[in-house]
Amino acid sequence: MSQTPTELKYSKSHEWVRLEGDVAIIGITDHAQEELGDVVYVELPEVGRVLAYDDVFGTVESVKAVSELYSPVTGEVIAVNDTLTGNEATINSSPYQDGWMLKIKLKDPAEVESLLTADGYRTEIGE
């Protein structure tokens, strides 16, 4: 059983969202990191890039697998977790805390309401 904190929202493409005011903090779920295995490379967007819902915002790779990252929200990237470069294993060990990837200033904070709850996501992944 993977961790799915109830205070977060989730996308079907296995990203999580933590809402802080009008800023969404985004990463990949515990289930996603388990499925990928040891993460060895992550490619994230530049600060300032504007993302629409479902845009590819980057790539996360394990030794053998490549997985694209999809934006669960619409808005502008205001911060990127640069500490992950060279410390990609953080995504495996702390997917919901130190393994965060992006902060996005939301165009419409209400957009987050349409994402999955923890219960909904657990159903989605069959747990």
Added chain:
Amino acid sequence: MSDLLRTSLYTAHAAAHARFVPFAGWEMPVQYAGVLTEVKAVRERVGLFDVSHMGRVRVRGGDAPAFLQRMVVSDIARLSESGGEARYSLFCLEAGGVLDDIIVYRFSAGEFIVVVNASNREKDLSWMRHHAGGFNVRIEDETTETALIAVQGPEAMPLLDSLADRTLSRVRRFGFTDATVSGVRTMAARTGYTGEDGMELFCTADDAPRLWEALTAAGATPCGLGARDTLRIEAALPLYGHEMDEHTSPYEARLGWTVKLDKPADFLGRTTLAALKDSPPRRILAGIEMDGRAIPREGYVVRTGDEVIGHVTSGTFSPTRGKGIALVRIDARRAAPGNAVDVIIRDQPHAARTLALPFYKNV
């Protein structure tokens, strides 16, 4: 997945929390603890692989040597008639392409086992049977009644010596012997696919779980297909369907050394291969390492400037080198070590340079 075959070690893998993937018609463990942990175990200590999915075909009869001489590019007559010697070789088409890469083990004047790729087992059996007419030879697929376990790493031989009824470290590279290992009768061959020392143990399917259990109890780390693929890429060992196929000649795959054009018997593909040998291939297999952190993957395009010079045949993150590495088939004029090239990753050029192969070797 109900139509997938399972090896006799499936239950042991499931108990060890393996993650399974379909591979060449088999449900095989891709990883246990994780690819990085498993690669490290093989490079520093000893790892254990279930490779029972690979095809094992017994070839015997008075004409077995003549038949195999016709089928493979190597000189089978060089293998001792008293047994105990094996050779890496190829089945080639008349047109020169590679049908499969194989290992031929000779037991006696008239008895051999050919180990073939799981993905090619049915094709190889048909190919052998098709060409067996006129030869006094029996071709028997023993894959499902037997098992094959690879024990690889710098501590593989001390571990095997401690469990076997004879000193297996005396067996030469590509030699093999009968041995009882932890009470299980095996054929123990000094071969492998990791760039490390070690052996591959043939036993009955029924005995395999007992042998696997003894080897893990003695400290060997179970490793899946993920680690196996990464280890073989680091060791620049080719994989059928990636570095070679029916449209690739041995000379384009750095396998020309296996082709013995002067052996004292005609063989399938000889005429074409003799002609190809005299015209150097336009593209050949080479190795690259990325300058930055991006990881090259199979199919990615390799360029110098705006010119496409080839593509990646197998790529991975190399845990041993801490960088992305790849086997590539590129313009032969650019393949010498030290050349700057670009790999196109998600539409962006990423700098890399050609390296001498293998990337890693400790055997």
